[in-house]
Amino acid sequence: MSGVGFAKRWLPAKLLLLWTLIHICESSVHLFAPDEVIFERCSNANITISSSSAVSQSVVIRFNVTYSSNGNYSSIITLPEQVLLPVKATSVSFNVSARHVGQVTTRLLSNNTDLNSLSLRIRFMVVHSNFLFVVSQVIGWIYFLAWSVSFYPQAVENWRRKSVVGLNFDFLALNLTGFIAYSAFNIGLFWIPYIKEEFLERNPNGINPVSANDVFFSLHAVLLCLIYAIQAAAYERGDQRVSWTAIVLLAIGWTFSLVSIFLAVAKTISWLDCLYYFSYIKLAVTLIKYVPQAFMNYRRKTTEGWSIGNVLLDFTGGSLSILQMVLQSYNNDEWSLIFGDPTKFGLGLFSMVFDIIFMAQHYCLYRHPPQYEAVQQEP
Structure with a gap:
């Protein structure tokens, strides 16, 4: 009987914990972007960042360049400083222009508190020939x-x-x-x-x-x-x-x-x-x-x-x-x-x-x- 009573007391707590975890997973928004973009110099690429669900407030996504093969990423690609994901939108696109051969790695940062753990990186690789x-x-x-x-x-x-x-x-x-x-x-x-x-x-x-x-x-x-x-x-x-x-x-x-x-x-x-x-x-x-x-x-x-x-x-x-x-x-x-x-x-x-x-x-x-x-x- 004691075992049955213990189960009855703890079952609501387990259900509450399960509901909380589900709610957290449903409320969080995840962004997705390509890990690597490869394109020829003097060409353009259109990149799309998508979200797992529509955002409840506008999201500013900044590009923090962490690596450039020649030290100056602007001589390799033309990259916007930031893009805006509007309210209720699920994706945003931006254009990148390749100028010279090289590699640039950028980290995506967001002002949205739901996305503070965002750790997406995009590696842009500009090559001589596809x-x-x-x-x-x-x-x-x-x-x-x-x-x-x-x-x-x-x-x-x-x-x-x-x-x-x-x-x-x-x-x-x-x-x-x-x-x-x-x-x-x-x-x-x-x-x-x-x-x-x-x-x-x-x-x-x-x-x-x-x-x-x-x-x-x-x-x-x-x-x-x-x-x-x-x-x-x-x-x-x-x-x-x-x-x-x-x-x-x-x-x-x-x-x-x-x-x-x-x-x-x-x-x-x-x-x-x-x-x-x-x-x-x-x-x-x-x-x-x-x-x-x-x-x-x-x-x-x-x-x-x-x-x-x-x-x-x-x-x-x-x-x-x-x-x-x-x-x-x-x-x-x-x-x-x-x-x-x-x-x-x-x-x-x-x-x-x-x-x-x-x-x-x-x-x-x-x-x-x-x-x-x-x-x-x-x-």
Whole structure:
């Protein structure tokens, strides 16, 4: 009976709380604007800001420019200082003129108390050519597909041979660790609102570097690496195992990641910093993961068991990735995309160098595997 009485006493309070939350949600007005506007220089764009419902009083929306690629946004675009959303209106439009190539980021501020939490940002990107922009996007999708498909030839090769002899286990272990760390970084910055907001607070003029493609690619890579590991356990593997050198490196990496998580939980560092540390693990793995496989091929004088299809697709993806960076840098007059991020550019080139080494081993150096013939001794 006491439980029933407790429920009767608290039920009206719960209903009142629910009604209050619904009322707050219905009374608040949300504004919507495009995150990014891309247009050619010497052209115009019409931008619309819309509200979730008609406003009860006129709303003045001001544009607070927080970033300009050359320091003077008026030389890049012509932007009004403010626009007015009239009473009972649900949208307002304004015109922006592009003058020169560059980037401008502006934050939308309002005088309406219902919109004090407004944190909308619009990034205006003026480019040399919309055609080059489309070509760059197409190239991006092609190298994304090339990199994604590059995992399958090795899995098929293992299944066809029912053997993983020739596939270096150090490479497998390092690659799996690297993509787990990369997935953690991508998931945090793409799906967790708290971390996304933390990134914007720290980089008010920046754009989230992680897209849905990045999340899919990293999770897909983890899945295929796990399939490799299952094949390594199920198929013939000879005397291959993970070396002590790789075990020590993996132990250092995993210890570093666990300490980072502990510090983030203890609020000694932010979760965003923790994710950046995970990305450093991925970078370190990329620098060393190909070395064991290349050395193993050299020692065996053959590439049997190491799929060349994986190498060709990886080289295609890497070369197209660098081509896209060059096109974007020219089209946006932002050469910092290459020279301002030498780590990303350098790692792309580093991977391509190893792809060239693997192709040389497969097609030139070890094209004909060594043949072991019985030698008849003379009497």
